Amino acid sequence: MDPNEIWAANRLVSGPASDGGRARVPTLSTRNATTRAVSEAITNEEKSAAFHKEFFPPKMNNSSVPQDPVYPEPAYEWRPISDDLLHRVIAKMKPYKATRAGSFPNCVFIFNAHLLVPFYGAIYRALDALKYYPEGWNHVDSLVLRKPGKTNYADPAAYRPICLTVGDARVYHAVKTAQLATQAELARILPKNHYG
Template identity: 40%
Template sequence: GLSRVPDLVVEENGWKKTVSDNVGKAEAFKAAFFPSAPTESLVPDNPVYPPEAWEFHLPADHQVFRAFKRMKPYKATRSDSLPNVLFRECADLIAPRFGPFLRATFTLAYYPEDWSINETFVARKPGKPDYQMPGAWRPLVLTSCWGRPSNSVISEITVKGAELHGLLPQMQFG
């Protein structure tokens, strides 16, 4: 059968309150997992940025190939996405066809909205004594099968550039 989230106990204005409806539970998890945005922007009004540290080059097909090969084969993806194992096992066929799409996101300054849509659900943190508290749960995020490798390639390019130009702190790990 399907598992369900038990009634949650949340604190509101100094009082403990039991939430039993799904909308209330969703709001409780949202408050626990995602802090509210600051009321004012933390970015200065007229920021002055330093010059670019390196010249960005569009992603190459071999970088897309590596991103596909790094995908965990049986990790869950969004319900409307293809499984990772398909990309991993067919990387040599898919990378040369996906590479132009990824490069187009830069040349056209367009990132498909579908690539950034996630599905988030909750799972119990093991060994917690009271699952009525929102903090005893954790969010699990399922992403698009196309967004994950594109983000992986961009991350690889950014980290490599930062490492080559000495922009990471000496004790930076991970």
């Protein structure tokens, strides 16, 4: 190793820590809907607030749910999750969708469903029977990605959020959603030609 290489290595080792080339969100410009005045979001806190306003609608001032609602009789009888439904839901999952760090990606469930379904089916049925929801499953990591092809990345609308969830919770939610949608269709709760 020659002296120049040693000097370069020393400079890299003793230099300040960096973020490894992490993408930086540029200064964002937001327009007030009533005054039409443009304001800039420069700090991370201001950018976070601009993204929050763009991605999430404001809370309603008044709830549309009556104070003392009277619910009709259930339209269908609740049934536990079946292993067959669990197999069908896992088969429809996208294999390489990202999950939270430390949790199983979808491909683990897809390629090992024959091994996992007997265990996960029993666990999910027990969660329903005990009316228990694991604490960490409601935690979601939200990331902001640029929408490709946009000309102005100073506009918060040029970005989109993605949510990283726990893999186990993702399967559970997908099964419960499929179960609810199937029962709602069979009980004719949804209007005809309902989209979604």
